[in-house]
Amino acid sequence: MARASVLLLIAGCLMVAAVCTVQAELIQLQFYEHVNSNDELLVFKAKDKSSNEEKTGDGYVYENSATLCSSPKCVPFGQVTGWYTYTSEDTAEEVNAIKFSSNGLYPNAELHIRGIWNSAGGKDLDTQELAIVGGTHGLDNAYGTLTYERLNGITWKVVASFMLSE
Numbered sequence: 001m002a003r004a005s006v007l008l009l010i011a012g013c014l015m016v017a018a019v020c021t022v023q024a025e026l027i028q029l030q031f032y033e034h035v036n037s038n039d040e041l042l043v044f045k046a047k048d049k050s051s052n053e054e055k056t057g058d059g060y061v062y063e064n065s066a067t068l069c070s071s072p073k074c075v076p077f078g079q080v081t082g083w084y085t086y087t088s089e090d091t092a093e094e095v096n097a098i099k100f101s102s103n104g105l106y107p108n109a110e111l112h113i114r115g116i117w118n119s120a121g122g123k124d125l126d127t128q129e130l131a132i133v134g135g136t137h138g139l140d141n142a143y144g145t146l147t148y149e150r151l152n153g154i155t156w157k158v159v160a161s162f163m164l165s166e
Contacts, residue, residue, distance in 0.1 A: 029160040031077040034065045055086040070155055076101050092117045094130055109137035126150045132162045141165035
């Protein structure tokens with residue numbers, strides 16, 4: 001009798017462990033973000049500008065288009081909207097969301113992005129990396145990275161690589 005109870009206990013623990021095992025799928029996406037600097041809007045400035053760093057504390061909001069190829073006139077992928085605040089002359093804290101189009105791979109879903117955007121001498125570095133920290137509509141458990149590669153003055157090639165828990 002004791003032996004049967006132990007076997008049942010072990011079997012129960014194995015079943016619980018099997019249910020608790022999280023399966024994650026690696027997703028990789030590529031799109032192109034087209035910066036529209038005319039849409040960047042300064043929404044706040046630092047009250048104290050006593051430091052020598054002119055931009056520190058300034059915050060901007062923006063909305064950029066995203067397409068499946070490098071041309072801004074290509075098939076829409078979605079929108080990249082967000083804000084950034086300069087934490088020094090050459091770094092900005094970036095918070096944004098990639099909003100997928102309604103007829104895309106993840107209709108009306110979002111990926112939420114956070115990280116530091118770097119520049120030098122007032123120009124963005126040619127490569128950047130930000131973190132994917134969640135999302136909506138089936139992308140809630142997404143985590144991974146976005147890598148940006150500058151193609152020209154307004155276009156960035158963006159590669160998303162993230163895990164998605166089931």
